[in-house]
Amino acid sequence: MMDDAPAKAAAREDKFTASGGALLRDIWYVAMTASELKRGKLHKTMFLNEPVVMGRQGDGQPFALRDICPHRAVPLSAGHILDTDGAQTVECPYHGWRFKTSDGGCAHIPSLVEGQPFDLDRIKVRAYPVIEQDDLIWIYMGSTPEAQPQGPPPSFERMVLDKGANQGKVKFFERADLACHMDHAVIGLLDPAHTPFVHKSPLWRSSKTLKEKEKHYAPTEMGFTMLSHEPVNSPLYTWLLGPGVKVEIQFLLPGLRAESISTDRHSFLGLAAITPITDELCEIREIMYWNAPVLDVVKLFARPFTQTFLDQDARIMKLQGEGLAHNPPLMQIPDADTLMVWYRRLKREWIKAGAEGRAFENPVKPATLRWRT
Numbered sequence: 001m002m003d004d005a006p007a008k009a010a011a012r013e014d015k016f017t018a019s020g021g022a023l024l025r026d027i028w029y030v031a032m033t034a035s036e037l038k039r040g041k042l043h044k045t046m047f048l049n050e051p052v053v054m055g056r057q058g059d060g061q062p063f064a065l066r067d068i069c070p071h072r073a074v075p076l077s078a079g080h081i082l083d084t085d086g087a088q089t090v091e092c093p094y095h096g097w098r099f100k101t102s103d104g105g106c107a108h109i110p111s112l113v114e115g116q117p118f119d120l121d122r123i124k125v126r127a128y129p130v131i132e133q134d135d136l137i138w139i140y141m142g143s144t145p146e147a148q149p150q151g152p153p154p155s156f157e158r159m160v161l162d163k164g165a166n167q168g169k170v171k172f173f174e175r176a177d178l179a180c181h182m183d184h185a186v187i188g189l190l191d192p193a194h195t196p197f198v199h200k201s202p203l204w205r206s207s208k209t210l211k212e213k214e215k216h217y218a219p220t221e222m223g224f225t226m227l228s229h230e231p232v233n234s235p236l237y238t239w240l241l242g243p244g245v246k247v248e249i250q251f252l253l254p255g256l257r258a259e260s261i262s263t264d265r266h267s268f269l270g271l272a273a274i275t276p277i278t279d280e281l282c283e284i285r286e287i288m289y290w291n292a293p294v295l296d297v298v299k300l301f302a303r304p305f306t307q308t309f310l311d312q313d314a315r316i317m318k319l320q321g322e323g324l325a326h327n328p329p330l331m332q333i334p335d336a337d338t339l340m341v342w343y344r345r346l347k348r349e350w351i352k353a354g355a356e357g358r359a360f361e362n363p364v365k366p367a368t369l370r371w372r373t
């Protein structure tokens, strides 16, 4: 019989505590949008507490390496990209060792002289699988340096990007740091009850005019979907996008929320992507795709609006951090907190399935949830 004790222990470890649970491994994260990763430059970053240097090869292909030189630990991001015998390499600024951007293998050690046989193949810096898809750079954070993805990152193509000429191009994005553990950021993203209090805006309902809502959910491959429905602010959407408005909101691991608004003619996709930098810091990007020309005009006003929205969340996360620092017990109530219960179940199952070496089985069941927001 297989020993599932480690899996059970790992799943147990993912408690709903002030300090947050495990950061998921063996999964794709949004590293950044394609436009943020410039050619010819090294981009110093960090994911899941690991220093990472990212860049683009000569042909534009993205790469990601561990940002620690295996010789004596200088960050490779302080070096530069250059060609070594036809291969793209990153040169460390300390002693000039060079590492291939394709697989992290050592390509050159300048101090070696003839007659000093040294097997360069023995030296390798970790290379992370990266892929450019839907105008985003995705990074696969494996549990071991050898771990390889089973498939590509999720694509939202079917929901929105198969209509119109601009498919797959990010039209607009905004990013913000959230000074909290990934779990609290995701829970905040999923939380319907905070909206009228945190995101006060003249454009929608305030905390004084809460309305009862009923939403229908179904499990998906790696999360759950609020089933396609006609939105409350349908007249605005119809005015912008034309008749036949349908809205669908998906959540999927590790921290992606995709809101798709489609009409007979046009479609819009707003993707919120949360990526952990450390245990106490994560990044959120609000990324938008559309094929309705009118939105190109609306976009001119969108930036301050989106920034305000993100700042409101960032502020509440920071405030929450003051309380969490004292490690208090936390609560969850029906039905407004059900989505976070599902998030935690999904996470636990992801960890357990990984430890047991079996396929992920979605623990979420179809449900109708009700709340006042």
Ligand code: FES
Pocket: 069, 070, 071, 072, 073, 074, 092, 093, 094, 095, 096, 097
């Ligand atoms: S520390 Fe990088 S080459 Fe020596």
Ligand SMILES: [Fe+2]
Pocket: 188, 189, 194, 195, 198, 199, 313
């Ligand atoms: Fe929010």
